[in-house]
Each structure stands twice: as structure tokens, then as C-alpha cells.
Amino acid sequence: MTEWTALTLGKKIQAGEISAVEATKATLERIKNLEPTLNSFITVEEESALKQAEEVQKKITAGELTGPLAGVPAALKDNLCTEGIRTTCGSRILQNFIPTYTASAVRNLQRAGAILLGKTNMDEFAMGSSTETSYYGPTKNPRNTAYVPGGSSGGSCAAVAAEECFYALGSDTGGSVRQPSAFCGVTGLKPTYGTVSRYGLIAYGSSLEQIGPIARDVADCAAILEAIASHDKKDSTSVKRRDYDFTSALAEDIKGMKIGVLTDYFGSGLDPQVKTAVLKAAETLRDCGALVEEVKLNLTDYAIPAYYVIASAEASSNLARFDGVKYGYRAPEYEGLHSMYKRTRTEGFGTEVKRRIMLGSFVLSQGYYDAYYLKALRARALIKQEFDKAFEKYDIILGPTAPTTAPKLGESLRDPMKMYLGDIYTISANLAGLPAISLPCGKDSKGLPIGLQLMGNCFEEKKLLRAAYTFERANAASITEKGDRDDRRPVYGSAVPERSSL
Amino acid sequence: MRHQITDETISQLENLAKLELSPEEREQAKKDMGEMLHYIDRLNELDTTGTEPMSHVFPINNVFREDIVEQENNREAILKNAPAQRDGSFQVPKTLE
């Protein structure tokens, strides 16, 4: 059962074939067995999950909850505030923080009848690409535990891949939903900026980030997005969209759709196996009736520097509130106020967070603001213009999600510059506010998943979902034809015996 | 342009960001920041003359709230996570020298 998609489970729950409580128990059982190896979760809320499941099931039985996700167990990245449930952001500084309110996106999910299993591991304050900067230890990639799951939403992606939940929410500031989705072989979507409320998402780079769904397939992503997206009066940057019916886009029809293969993303640094798989995916889409041609954007090289200036600057200010006064960790020993601040923050934050706070403080400081911060904002404007131009011609822009498949544990931490460069294909969507999805398109010789990234124009999630859905179907058909086993299952999925008799 | 990040800059940033680095961390920070800034300097290749800095992706304006009190008024909740509290207030080391 745990390998079912969220929508499949939801349908069976509505049909009375299985109960929300049974599904929750099965998932919790799997969590119990796999967590010692994977560490996808920082906090598992077993009791509360079972209680929710009972309550939700009652409402389903009474016909009060009829949505497609009602009764389906889900996990949340640990930077989403949940009332009464510890929310750490993967940091020591919030090790004992219990929010008094719930993030808007999570409330939307609860209204849709989601069962919240717990909070997933992440790079500290979402700063990192491997989930190794977490204070709570690294998460392992369920496809091969010698490898990282990617990050920063590594815990969410690993949990979905390992069937510890049916879907999860992540957040994406520079690729933090898409890159770990690619590494773990799951599907992750970053919506257009403003589509999902950021209220209750503990901020890293406010102008860049969005909460997004991580799931087994495109249809699940569409359904989850439909549930979490809303115009929220508590988030001034929340947008009132014309369309929220994302599942209506799920059709295998891309005839005449114009897809640009972004040649900028196929240069040096791209793993040849990734390149082959992604180009093959482009061919698949062509076979499905899309017009596929090459497109070049001029400013790709400037995306990373612009991104790191903007994200670090915003982070240096966003993370100032963690000071040992109102919540979270306070150093046990200090002399006076400023020493309390310094000790608390020094002991409470990890290396990567401190690195970005220092950089962010620098680029905003006197004498450097114009040269770095404003320059980056201008570069951002130009990058956005480039994409605007490209989307006048193309419906979708296609490329790899990441230059390589998942690196081995420990590799990323050695060279931060290299880690930053790994974000090269994902950050443009954040700078320009675009929706983008990562979905599996093959495996490398080590058996590690490869991610295909599709980017759409702002507010064109439906087009994006349609293209992704079409590709997913066509790809699945070709795998079945070749007689490959369904590679959505993690390698040791059999570690837990099927308990269909539940 | 190579960036020589000085000890003075690092200590200024530590004060601004309220961090306290160990001597080894300082050396590492100088190196990391220098490299990062060197990399960021490639933005200077870009001609941004006449381009307005973009701090928001969309031209959304005038998002307001009406002036109506809707108070949660739950002091207990607000203070629940405080590392130190007294008399309904957050307690901090004395702020007056």
C-alpha cells in the first residue's frame, strides 16, 4: 500500500476500501523501520497522527471530507510552523521551539484532510544542497544510502522516495524542492512566486522562496498544489490567481506545444549520463507532438552570483531574530546582553548558516551595498527580462535539474563553492519567480536517479503540469515496453514486508 | 580583482551579525568570503546601466489591511518559548550600562 500514489490512496479511502487509520499505521510502521537508516525525519508525531487519522476518517465516513487527499498521510519540511509541534529548521537554535500557530499552506492541507506524520530533516535554515548541514544529522538517499538525498528539502524527498509518507511539502529558495527530488527520484514542483502563502514558512530568502509539493508523480503534485495554493491576506506577496484548478491540466496532450531546450544548461560541468537522459527526455516530448528546439539565454552565468548576493542578504536580516530573547536556544554562559547575543548565535548556528550571514551582512554594509546588492538586483531584472523574452517564443523551457546525480555523503561539505555551483540550473526560476518541476527521467550507471527540469512562464503551472504529465506517461510506457521493473521503488523497498492484510 | 578580506572587516561583520568566530573560523571565513566575492565580481561584466534594481518579481502594489482590531491576546502563547521570562515579560540581561 505504501507505494501507492497519494491520489490512489485517497480514492481507495473515499471508496471505503481502506481507512485513513490503516494507511497512517502502515506509514508509521515503515517510518519506524527505516528511520534508523535514513533519518528523513527530525520529529515524528505518532500519537497525534493516529488521532488525526481517526478524526479525519470519521469526517470521511460522514461524507464531510470528500477531497482527493483526505486521509492521506503526509510529511512537512521542518521550516513550516506547526502549532504545538516542534519546528527546528534543522538548527540547534530552534531545537526546542514549539510554534503557537500553523503555516497557512499547512492549514490548507489540514482542511483538505491531510494526516500530518511529522517534520522532515533539512539543511539548516534551508541553506545547503545535501541535507548534511542539519544539526540533527544527515539524511541518507533511500536509493543508495552512501549518497546524499540532496537538499535542502532532503528529508521530505527521501521520505517520499522511501515510502515513509505519501507526499511531503518542501520549500524552494534556490532549488531546494527540485534538486533533492531529482536526487531521490521523486517529483517536486516549485510554484510561481506568490502562489502558495509564505505565512508560517520560516524565512531564508523571502523574495525567492515558495513552498512546493514533493510526490510520487505529476498528478499528485497537481492535487497537492491545488490544496495548498491560496490567496492569503497574511502574506502581502501572495497573489490572487485566476486559476487554482491545477488538476484540470492533467492531460496527455502537448501537440504543438513549443519546448525550448536550454543549451546554456548543457555545457561543461554537466555529467554526460545526465545529459543523455535529459536529451532523451526532450526526444520523448518531441515524439508526443511538441515542437522542440534549442534556445540560448545570455545571462545564465550571472544567476549564481546574483542569487547568492540576494539570498545571503535577505538571510542575514531574516535570521537576526534568532537571538535567545523570545524563543529557541540561549547560551548558558554570557556576560551582558551583547555577549548573550554573540554566544547564542555562535553556538546556535552551524558553519554554513554563519558563512551566509557574514556574506549577507557584507554585501549590505556601507560602501558595498551599491556594488553588490543593487548590482545583483539589477542582474536579477535582466535575467527576468531574458526569460520573459524566451517565454514569448516557448511554452516550456527544458533542461536538467542538477549537473550530476547525488554526490556521496561528505563530498559537498568539503567545497562550498562547488556546492553553490550545483544550484546553477535551479536558481534562475527563483530569481525570475517562475514555476518549475523536476521529475525522474532515468538513472545513471550507479542506479542513481536523474531529474528532468521543466520551467514554465509565471502563472502557467497548468502548461507545465500538462507537459510533465505527458512526459511521465510516455516515459512509463517506454519503461514497461522494455520490461524494466518500475524504478520508482527504492532499492530496499522490500526491507519492510508488504502488509496488504492490514 | 582579488578580495583581501581583512581581520578588521571580519570583526566588524561579527559585531554587526552578532557572531563570534574562533581564530580558525576567522581564517576560513576570510578565505571563503574572498573566493565568493571574487566569483560574485563577474556581475561587473554585466552592463546594467538603466536597469532598475528588482526587489520584487511582480509589480504587485498596495496590499493593505483595514484598521480593525483582531487580537489574539494570548500572552501565554507568546511567552511560551521564551528562554527566560518574568512578570509577563521576556527577560534579558540588563540593557543599561
Added chain:
Amino acid sequence: MKHKYESVIGLEVHVELATKTKIFCSCSTAFGGAPNTHTCPVCTGMPGALPVLNRQVVEYAIAVGLATNCAIARYCKFDRKNYFYPDNPQNYQISQLYLPICRDGYIEIETENGRKRIGIHEIHMEEDAGKLIHDVAEGCSLVDYNRSGVPLIEIVSQPDMRSAEEVIAYLDELRATIQYLGASDCKLQEGSMRVDVNLSVRKVGEKNYGTRTEMKNLNSFKAITRAIEAEAARQTELLEAGKPVIQETRRWDDDKGESYAMRSKEDTRDYRYFPEPDLVPIVISEEWIREIRARQPELRPQKLLRYKREYNIPDYDARLLTAAKGMADMFEETTALCGLPKKVSNWLMVETMRLQKERGMDQEEIPFSSENLAKLIRLTEDGTINSTVAKEVFEKIFEEDIEPEQYVEERGLRTVHDENTLRTCVERIIAENPKSVSDYRNGKEKAMGFLVGQTMKAMKGKANPELVKELLRELL
């Protein structure tokens, strides 16, 4: 002193706006709640909380900008000002640096050399900080976020003022303007108006500015005047001694009558302002400005002109009455009830302001109703009570807002006009004071005054003094 020096003064005035809710959340701005009872995740800087702008704050800021002849920005934004301090829950203050809402205005003041324009550099919107209570015994401070997020506007003047008198005149005018708009009550003592004084001195005739200091903790107009005079003297003394003035922030101690430098080694002054990513820009249309202008009440300059025209009162009276909106409202209401604008003006300017001053009250605080003042004026006009009694009754009105007609009746304070009663009394006084009588008869006019006084005293102040005088003359 070898040279003649002049002060160059600019002001930064913070005003708390009279909104019901805070600038970025729906918590009440009401005074006096127990610590942290007017708080929510937004104004206590909880992780994940986001600000949403109160429309009324923008409208008040525009209204003040229009009333002070500012250009209203068509496009403005908020910025974050980053600094660590416990009264600031996010460790950044949301303020406006790069694109403030109003710019380049002015206010006109009266000086001994005539009218003078004081330039306003800008007005911007920002959030107030929380309150710190220092517990000396425990060696700690306690933070209350009830005031955190209360909306403020900061009005930054040009360095156009040259004396404490000009500063007070500017503040008077600014305060009246803001009170008239209903944008704030502007009470210095309660902190809803806060004044920081930037002051430098230079030799008269010098074109360049000297090094300035910023003075804080000025809680009354009197403190402002004293601080300006003390700081000008301090800087002049330094310059005369050939010592430099250090650019610094100083705290005024009104009890000691001196200031001291506020310094902290951790105080690195680099606020790293950048555009607030959680708030969207404000676009202000012509139409919106027109709407706000149309709603604008009559302001002090228009009122001054109208008072002189409509009520025919002297310029001096009009100025005094219009300095505080509460006073002007009282004047208009009372005059509408009993006419006699000059009489009303006198009661307000002389007795009311004297009692307010004695009790340390603000001119806005008028503790009685216009009805009772109007009745009192009618009672004096129709001769029911004389002026001595009227003053006594007025104090009662000021203290308890008593109904004067009933009060006069109950206490038998009516003036005695009855000739027979008065004649009997005057005859007695003449009989009892032969010395004064003979003095008067020998041409000493002074003696008359004494006899009138004695009669009034005997009548417990309630006699009609004109009639008493008449009777005395007749009987002598």
C-alpha cells in the same frame, strides 16, 4: 567671548499615529495593557510571521504630508533597518530610507523678525519598538512588546532653526497641524510625540555647518528649550577653547540640566538598509491624494484667518486659541452657545490656560463642557454673578464640570442688586469707619476704594460693586 555664535538646529520628530491597530498586524495600539497582552506572532517577531500594512497609516502620513506642503511620493517602499536590540523583536525595524512617502515640505512660523519658513526634508513611516523595564535589583531588563509595531511617522526638518524659540514655534505649529488632522494626539509626556534635536554652532556669518550632535530624551517643551540652550553653550565653549565638537548622540538629563554622550563599544553604526521583501510597494494615485485632501479638516492657518474675520478677535487671541485643537474646538462650541467671542476667548486664554499650567496639563486636555462655560458667561453678562464669584465658579467648573446655574443658586452666590439691603450695609460700614470717611471727605479718593472693599467683604463678595460705589457717594 571673542566671536558671536549662532545655533543651527534641525529636528527629527517621531509621532505615534492614532490608528486603532498596529502598522503591520491587527493588534490594538491601546495604552496601558498588562505587558505583552497586545501582541501576536507578527509584532513579537515569531519565525514565519509576515507584515501586512495598515491602510490608515498611509492615509495619515499622506494627510500630514499635504498639511505640511510636502510632495507626496507616487511610489514608495519600506526598507529594513538592521540592528540588534531587545526592544526590536525582529532585530530589524521596518522603516523607509530610500523612498519615503513625503518630501520637501515646509511649515511657517512666527518669529520676532516676522514669518519664517522651516523646511521639511522628509516624512517617513515606520514601526515603534517595544518597551524595556530595567530591574536594577535583579540586574536584568524586561521586554514588553505592547508598543512594538505601533505606527510612527518621522518628520525630519531641514536645519533651518536658529534658536530655542524657533524650535518651539515649529513644534507648536507641527503639533497643532497633526492634532487638527486627528493623526495623533502628540503628547510629549506620554511619548506620542518625541523630539530629537540636531544642533551645531557656528560663527555668525559663517556659511558652513559645524559638527552636530543629536540630543535625545526630551520630554517637554521646557526640556527642549533648556537642552538647546545648554548644548549651544557647551559647543560654543568647546570651540572657544579650540576643542573639537564630537559628532555623537547625547542624552538629556532634565533633573541635572545637562547632557551626556551615549556610547557603547558594541554600537557599530551600519544599519544595512535594504528593501523589505515581505512588503510590496505603495503606489499613490492623484485620485487617492485628492480624496485625502477633500477629507482634510480646516487647519490652523485657515482657522486663524477665519477667527479674525468671523469672530473679530485679536491676532494674539486667535494664535493662542488655535495652538491646540481641543482649545479651538472649545472656543467654537462655546461661542456657538453664548456668542461673545472675546469673552469666551478671555476665559480660555486666561483662566483655563492658567489652571492647565498650574496642574501640568496639556492644552488639549479640557476637563469641562462648553455648555457649562457658556452658562457661566451668561450668568456674568446678565449680572447674576459678579466677576469675583465667576472666577470661583469657574474653578469649580474646571475641576468638576459643575452646572453653574444650579451651583450659584444652591450656594446663594447671586449678586445682590437690592438697594435697600445694600444701603443698610453701606450705612453700617460708614458708621464703623469714621477715619476713612473723613479721609474721603478731605479729598482722599483712595479711601473710597477701601470702603467699597469693606462693603463687598461684608456682603461676602456678592454685592453689585457699581451699586455699592454709587450708594457710598450718595451717603457721603
